[in-house]
Amino acid sequence: MEQRRCYDDVVAKQQPHQIVPYSGGGQKQLFMLSEVRPEPSELVSEAELRAADVVRPEDVLRLNAITQDYLCKPSANVYDIEFTRFKIRDLDTDQVLFEIEKPPDDASEREDQPAEAARYVRYRFSEDFLHLKRASQIIVGATVEFVVGSKPINKFRMVERHFFKDRLLKSFDFEFGFCIPNSKNTCEHIYEFPHLSPDLVKEMVECPYETRSDSFYFVDDQLIMHNKADYSYDG
Template identity: 45%
Template sequence: MSDKKYTPQDVLKYNKPTEAFLCPLNANTVGIQFLEFKIRNCDSGEVLFHTSAEETAKELLKQGTTIDEDSLRSINYKFDKAMLRSKGIGTTLTFKVGPKPVKNFRMIERHYFKEKLLKGFDFNFKFCIPNSQNTWECIYSMPELTEEEIIEIENSPYQVKSDSFYFVNDDEMIMHNKAAYAYVDAKKD
């Protein structure tokens, strides 16, 4: 990891996933902690994924997993392939803020397939009160894909990847997370 300071303008130019994390875990100088995360299909309302920090910690301890920085910031999702044809996805993030006020908590997310940008998202939570717990809901419109692209994605598990970059105070990167996605036939899996 280099000492370069990445800005929103830098990450908005990316057309493929980053090879490494762009900031260390200790870049989170404002003490933001993610407590709970849920993903739902906006078409059906079905909850596709739900976890909490407590559940994740228990699961890691149960598995005896060695925890390293990269595994703390990476996740592999497995969704039903019907999700590729839905119109939208909703996420709900519950997070806690440290003892300082947080201005312009901004999330920029970039989704790629085989090193091609599918879609980018840019959300801003204008202000967070010190020591507060907050809920942030984001609605994602799914990228417009051809039937051929959908089939190729279904046949390429974990080749859809995303980078999520979190900034405060307009341009200070405090977190960077990565995800990979597989789309399967839920009836068979």
């Protein structure tokens, strides 16, 4: 019961967010994100999901630990969704904390890069990142830009879960909705983390890359992408 109650507490509340201007060729789509709040249920193991024919949002929300491997293959992304830009900013100061953009297409580089490498990101922040506070909370805006292929996308949804060691820090659940074929999309998620105790902050700084996240992406409630990241705060 304690685990289920804890899970209910950490499902994210979607905050109002800023739509980022877009410029470029092709179709353009800007949309609002809606919050999804599933009911808590029994826990599930990573091994069970790995053996399942289909992995759904409610399945990954029942995990109580970071995954050790990916729950789907890169080939599951039959919609050709590709993330091209990512930026994190402090909402209080508008200071850009991290920004990365995909370089222009180079077919030879894509062939040389292992498929798994594109699904994993390592972030290094300073300890100051853990002290960004608004009303005793850490609040950052994460701008994401992505393109989609020739197929329309229904019920595009992201579930992202952040852990420190075996402790769930926060679970975020956003629904993008419908995406136009061959479109470029830009939006900003508002990530609101609970207050972290001084002891926990100290431990997170002293244990680089033991803060980790799983990002699961679904279309029509079926897992089609799984990305992973880890974080250090000793930069």
